[in-house]
Amino acid sequence: MTRPTSYQKKRDFSKTPEPPSGGREGKNPIFVVQRHDASHLHYDFRLEVDGTLKSWAVPKGFPKTTKDKRLAVMTEDHPLAYARFEGRIPEGEYGAGTVKITDHGTYENLKETKMATSLRQGHIEVHLLGEKYRGGYALIRMEGKKWLLIKMKKQK
Numbered sequence: 001m002t003r004p005t006s007y008q009k010k011r012d013f014s015k016t017p018e019p020p021s022g023g024r025e026g027k028n029p030i031f032v033v034q035r036h037d038a039s040h041l042h043y044d045f046r047l048e049v050d051g052t053l054k055s056w057a058v059p060k061g062f063p064k065t066t067k068d069k070r071l072a073v074m075t076e077d078h079p080l081a082y083a084r085f086e087g088r089i090p091e092g093e094y095g096a097g098t099v100k101i102t103d104h105g106t107y108e109n110l111k112e113t114k115m116a117t118s119l120r121q122g123h124i125e126v127h128l129l130g131e132k133y134r135g136g137y138a139l140i141r142m143e144g145k146k147w148l149l150i151k152m153k154k155q156k
């Protein structure tokens with residue numbers, strides 16, 4: 001048996017409708033934004049990197065202009081299957097509240113370095129190809145799990 005991931009350790013899958021694992025990789029990496037009405041409303045931004053969803057909780061949601069800088073707190077990796085998850089996490093469970101997909105699409109890495117390297121370096125630049133979110137966004141690590149989500153002026 002493989003060791004449980006931190007995602008799995010936080011959850012009781014007999015109680016939550018969230019997927020324990022799974023999801024398939026497509027041709028292009030995907031992103032998803034999920035509105036999560038938990039104890040504090042936030043938006044979860046997830047990017048597919050090497051078969052998992054790298055995840056950030058963005059309390060104030062996506063920046064609307066290139067002047068907005070939004071705090072994005074990195075959270076545990078989620079399985080790819082989570083990108084299709086919508087539903088209600090029951091009271092008393094981790095992340096209790098409703099999850100609704102705000103946008104879903106593919107993205108392109110705007111940097112020459114691989115996404116995994118950019119993650120380690122704390123500087124990601126992606127071009128989102130969603131319905132609501134299209135264009136360049138950067139994630140810059142400040143300290144620890146705190147990153148900033150910025151809408152980029154530079155486009156493809």
Ligand code: MN
Pocket residue numbers: 036038042044057095
């Ligand atoms: Mn969340």
